[in-house]
Amino acid sequence: MNILALDIGGSKLIAALLFVDDSRFEIYSEAHRALVADCRQEQLLTLIDDAVSELGNITFERVGVTIPGLADPRHGIWIYACFSGIRDFPIAQILSDKYGSKPIAIENDVNACALAEKKFGKCRELNDFLWITVSNGIGGGLILNGEVYSGHFGAAAEIGHFGVVDFMDGCQPPIQCGCGHFGCLEAEAAGPGIAKRYARRLQEQQKLNPSIPVPILPPYTAQKVAELARSGDTIALSVMETTGTLLGKAASYAVNLLNLEAVILGGGVAQSFDLLLPSLEKSFRSRLFQNANPSVKLEQTGLGYRAGLAGAAALTLFQ
Ligand SMILES: [Zn+2]
The missing domain is CATH 3.30.420.40 (ATPase, nucleotide binding domain)
Structure with missing residues (x-):
């Protein structure tokens, strides 16, 4: 299946289109954007649009988002990141509205890395x-x-x-x-x-x-x-x-x-x-x-x- 991946870090955002199945992933294209400290929700959404527009016309079925700081994956809320202006940000709902109700998964970036090591890496x-x-x-x-x-x-x-x-x-x-x-x-x-x-x-x-x-x-x-x-x-x-x-x-x-x-x-x-x-x-x-x-x-x-x-x-x- 093709998916859109958004890897949001402290200082940069990576958007990518990937193929993924149960044992491997392959990156088709990726776009990087710098994030300023104290980044606000509106700025972040503008940068996501900008980066995604660079990825090409491959359609995707799902969206995976990794975020720094505290996440509430069940409700799709980015609760907090100490270095930014983000607080209680309903990022999954906003992206779901933007991308035609596609399923959106969010998780703390480090937890997601651990999961990736289990799925695709050494573990x-x-x-x-x-x-x-x-x-x-x-x-x-x-x-x-x-x-x-x-x-x-x-x-x-x-x-x-x-x-x-x-x-x-x-x-x-x-x-x-x-x-x-x-x-x-x-x-x-x-x-x-x-x-x-x-x-x-x-x-x-x-x-x-x-x-x-x-x-x-x-x-x-x-x-x-x-x-x-x-x-x-x-x-x-x-x-x-x-x-x-x-x-x-x-x-x-x-x-x-x-x-x-x-x-x-x-x-x-x-x-x-x-x-x-x-x-x-x-x-x-x-x-x-x-x-x-x-x-x-x-x-x-x-x-x-x-x-x-x-x-x-x-x-x-x-x-
Ligand atoms: Zn400490």
Whole structure:
């Protein structure tokens, strides 16, 4: 069946036409649009129209929408996203009116990615696993007994707010998280945290040795830090090592709690999985209750940057 997929992120929107069946998806065409911070509902709908008009004339039967923040899939409501002006947005009804009453499925983007990994990726044979998106933020999607587990208030698996750095841990103070607490995984190991840690460590080194060369100029980004690490920069390597350690710590807590078969990492920062892997594995395995979790896997997604679109496609299979 042909479907329209809308992958709405924090900073961009991807619209795509796809073929999807129970075991695979194929992208016919896709269009990208940048989203401004504080994006309002009307602006978003205009951008969706604009992107969809670029896709060509293939007809579609269903629409799958992945959204950041809190979703109410049953009622098709986008409840909230902290970085935008979106509140209680009945997006499914509006799109259904727009597209001739076609069935519309919406879901939180991270939950949808987890579902896509189950349908199309590395976890087809697995029934209990955790997907972690590591990007500008960190989110978790749980598959338990083969289905998305959303929790009582629809916000399960908020692994980004596991406390992983404490004031008592060492010389560096924990970074404050958007949720208000200090030392959350999201604050410490998502893109902005990686950039912040790099800046701190460079500054410390420069205090000790003012003649140390400055390899890159601010603004620092996780991508720049990863590139520097690949070129052998010791500060960047140490930052990626710390990031892996913190992600491994949080993943081990989740597995010890839920006795999962796998933890899958996706998102922009997870593109540097090879740089994270040594410390990630070490930190993860060293904290696991090994006897209860003898063969749990810790891997990068098999879906690449298309995980969001794959997620939107997977949603339409359950309508
Ligand atoms: Zn937090």
